Amino acid sequence: DIQMTQSPASLSASLGETVTIQCRASEDIYSGLAWYQQKPGKSPQLLIYGASSLQDGVPSRFSGSGSGTQYSLKISSMQTEDEGVYFCQQGLKYPYTFGAGTKLELK
Amino acid sequence: QVQLKETGPGLVQPTQTLSITCTVSGFSLTSYYMQWVRQTPGKGLEWMGFIRSGGSTEYNSEFKSRLSISRDTSKNQVFLKMNSLKTEDTGVYYCARLAGSLRDYFDYWGQGVMVTVSS
Numbered sequence: 001d002i003q004m005t006q007s008p009a010s011l012s013a014s015l016g017e018t019v020t021i022q023c024r025a026s027e028d029i030y031s032g033l034a035w036y037q038q039k040p041g042k043s044p045q046l047l048i049y050g051a052s053s054l055q056d057g058v059p060s061r062f063s064g065s066g067s068g069t070q071y072s073l074k075i076s077s078m079q080t081e082d083e084g085v086y087f088c089q090q091g092l093k094y095p096y097t098f099g100a101g102t103k104l105e106l107k
Numbered sequence: 108q109v110q111l112k113e114t115g116p117g118l119v120q121p122t123q124t125l126s127i128t129c130t131v132s133g134f135s136l137t138s139y140y141m142q143w144v145r146q147t148p149g150k151g152l153e154w155m156g157f158i159r160s161g162g163s164t165e166y167n168s169e170f171k172s173r174l175s176i177s178r179d180t181s182k183n184q185v186f187l188k189m190n191s192l193k194t195e196d197t198g199v200y201y202c203a204r205l206a207g208s209l210r211d212y213f214d215y216w217g218q219g220v221m222v223t224v225s226s
Contacts (some may be wrong), residue, residue, distance in 0.1 A: 032210035032211070034212035034213070042218070043201055043216035043217060043219050044152070044213075045216070046212060046213065046214050049207060049210070049214075050207070050210050055214070063197070082113035087152060088174075089213075091151075091211030092115075093213075094165055095154050095167040095169070096142075096211065097154065098153070100151050
């Protein structure tokens, strides 16, 4: 199975600050990487797919980049509503696998 | 609009069988693959398996021996059945729609159903 390793496990950011979350795959996943945001008591919501494509309705302050085994999610200006847990997911090979999550809090 | 909703028991006894139904609207099950994903305290988010638009299935080997996914297209419903439940199976179970081609992702999720495995 492809292992997905996220870092950091948690971070706090001030309003307006730029936030970057990393995700590393155990093998090349050829941009088959998606990012999700999950708020307490809610299901994950798709933010980014194909490593860098923004899902419809997601604010443009979210962006994704990367290739091979290294990927990142950037929030260009932290907002209150961005608090939550962020997960990466590889969609190249079965079984699809997820990172353990990064908890983002407002400082 | 696209909607998914899971229904199922909140409490299941160890060794028993879990049955959850996912009812969808706003799209056809014959056009999309439908997944089951669970979130447990021990292992986080785990992809369990899917049923293809054509009706065939694919399972995570972690669950293969005790998991079954099926559907009723006339009722717009997808079903999960998992037997031999253990306390470690306690968690939230989601159905989700798969999008993408060769670079797969889940574009819509249900709200999830919390399942507790306990005697």
